[in-house]
Amino acid sequence: MAKKIxxxxxxxxxxxxxxxxIDSTEEGVNAKNMLxxxxxxxxxxxxxxxxxxxSFVIKDIFVNEPIKMRxxxxxxxxxxxxxxxxxxxxxxxxxxxxxxxxxxxxxxxNTNIVICHxxxxxxxxxxxxxxxxxxxxxxxxxxxxxxxxxxxFYDTIYRQKSYIKFCIENxxxxxxxxxxxxxxAETIYRYLTDNTDFIENHTGLEDTLIEKDIFVNxxxxxxxxxxxxxxx
Numbered sequence: 241m242a243k244k245i246x247x248x249x250x251x252x253x254x255x256x257x258x259x260x261x262i263d264s265t266e267e268g269v270n271a272k273n274m275l276x277x278x279x280x281x282x283x284x285x286x287x288x289x290x291x292x293x294x295s296f297v298i299k300d301i302f303v304n305e306p307i308k309m310r311x312x313x314x315x316x317x318x319x320x321x322x323x324x325x326x327x328x329x330x331x332x333x334x335x336x337x338x339x340x341x342x343x344x345x346x347x348x349x350n351t352n353i354v355i356c357h358x359x360x361x362x363x364x365x366x367x368x369x370x371x372x373x374x375x376x377x378x379x380x381x382x383x384x385x386x387x388x389x390x391x392x393f394y395d396t397i398y399r400q401k402s403y404i405k406f407c408i409e410n411x412x413x414x415x416x417x418x419x420x421x422x423x424x425a426e427t428i429y430r431y432l433t434d435n436t437d438f439i440e441n442h443t444g445l446e447d448t449l450i451e452k453d454i455f456v457n458x459x460x461x462x463x464x465x466x467x468x469x470x471x472x
Contacts, residue, residue, distance in 0.1 A: 251291065251349040252387075253342070254455065255281040256447040257362045260301065260312035262372065271364035275308060275372055277301040278321075279338055280444025283349050288456040292345065295330040295445035296338040297321055300373050303332070314442050330445075336375050343381060352384050357425045357451045359388035359469045386469040389451055390423060392458040395465035397431070398423065406431050428454050 245251075258278035266273050282293035302309060302321070309315065324330045333341075346352060356362040363386050366379035380386065397403050398421065407413055407421035412430075414420045421427075426440035429450045441447060458465065466472070 245291070245349060247350065249285050251351045252284055252286070252353045252355055252455070253281050253346055253349075253351065254284060254355045254448040254452040255279065255342075255362060256356060256444045256451060257365055258312070258314060258442065258444055259365050260305070260308050260315075262308065262368070264308070264311035269361075271361045272368055274361075274365040274368055275301045275305065276335070276365050276369045277309065277312065278444040279342075279366075280446065280448050281342065281345070282445070282448045282452060283345065283351075284452045284455075286456065286459055288452050290449070290452070291349070293445055293448070294341070294345075295324075295443070296333050296341075297325060297330050298335050298338060298369075299332050300335050301369065317443065335369060335373060339370070339375075339379060343384075346384065353387055354380065354384055355387045355389060355451070355455055357389045357447075357454060359386050359390070363469060387455075387467045388469045389425075389454045389458060391466040391469075391471065393423060393428060393454060396458045396461040396463050397428065403431055410436055425451055425454060432457055 256279075257276045259274035259276050262273050262275055277298050279296045279298065280294070283291045285291070309318070312318075321330065325332050346354070363380070367377070370376045370379050404421050407427065412422045412427045414422055425447065426438065429440070430436050430438050432453060440450065
């Protein structure tokens with residue numbers, strides 16, 4: 241049951257998507273080539289308290305595009321989705337209906353802020369999907385602000401010596417020619433919880449529940465940081 245809305249508080253929506261490629265022959269992960277089959281969101285305050293949460297499985301892709309779904313990176317999770325749809329844990333819904341509910345929820349909590357980790361991917365793949373289905377050009381209304389916890393993280397936690405030390409000691413480094421500490425949500429959450437055994441679920445709703453903690457911890461740093469997706 242959703243908590244009572246306190247109109248004095250500032251609320252945020254944390255959102256995450258899971259995708260499959262339009263063209264499975266394209267190399268690399270390009271958000272412009274991705275179709276969204278799973279959208280999860282939760283409504284939080286700045287302390288991370290959760291007031292509402294929802295998990296949508298997008299029928300237009302999950303059911304109507306079975307060949308494309310075979311190339312989903314987490315294709316092995318499809319039987320789990322079927323079980324959880326049957327139990328009512330997740331809702332099978334059209335992208336159009338999911339979009340409507342998301343915007344209605346934002347209005348309900350009087351917020352125009354949607355937060356994602358590596359927000360460019362979620363923002364772009366949602367736009368790609370809505371265009372693929374000929375349902376519009378943009379998933380979010382023009383007045384919605386997209387915040388990126390990846391940018392917030394880079395300007396705060398990523399600079400901490402303790403985070404760099406944590407990544408070096410546990411081998412959480414990129415595979416670039418000059419290795420750097422990882423910025424994956426899973427790695428950040430392992431650092432925040434001091435739990436190297438943590439495994440990210442890679443399902444929309446469940447991932448928002450770790451990403452909201454990353455957001456809250458970035459705010460706790462009380463440092464100047466970039467927040468908006470297209471903020472340099």
